Amino acid sequence: MTAIVEILSALFLLMGVFLFLVSAFGIIRLPDVYTRNHAASKSSTLGIMFILIGTLLYFYYKHSHFDFRVVLAIIFIFMTSPVAGHLIMRSAYHTGVKMWDRSVQDELKKTQ
Template identity: 45%
Template sequence: MIETWIEIIVDIFIILLLLFGTFFIFSSTIGVLRFPDVYTRLHASTKAATLGIAGIMIGAFLFLFAEHGIVSGKLLLGIMFVLLTAPVSAHMIGRAAHHTGIKPWSSNDKQQDAYADAIKEQKNK
């Protein structure tokens, strides 16, 4: 009896992880389509998609472990790879966009570029 309750709780947890991942991937897709400039789109595509992919992969790992007793090293490596490379690639793409002269979007005329201000300040030292 207790074993069936534990199995039900594990299944519910796996379902919640899969729903969590799906929600973040869906919100990432909407963000890429709706946001106005490269920086906000980059934020949506890396932050939310990283959470979404990690949630789905953790759910798949737990499913394989709970149902079949398999410890998937490939899934663990995939989770680590996504969590380590997505933020670094977002940073590098953002820097490349800034260095090519793409300015951040602003809804008013007062466009402030804190990164450009920091670079100018560092060059003046």
């Protein structure tokens, strides 16, 4: 049973690292602030959640230690990171940061 949990924990950790790499490449390669922020906030949130779930599984089954702080960290990051990304994008839009010239539509322009 412990070998299965170790493999599952390693898979969660590897998925988290993969999502962090996707986030880093998105920040480097995407053209404007809005798409970069989207890449950073979404994939980094999932990446840190996968890493925390992997560590929770590992320490719970390997050392019989359930740490509720990890669960609180998962909940906290899941609630705050998308909101922070959204607020950063809204503040960038309202301060006049231009969108990429190939952007198809501006949905916030319709509401103002």
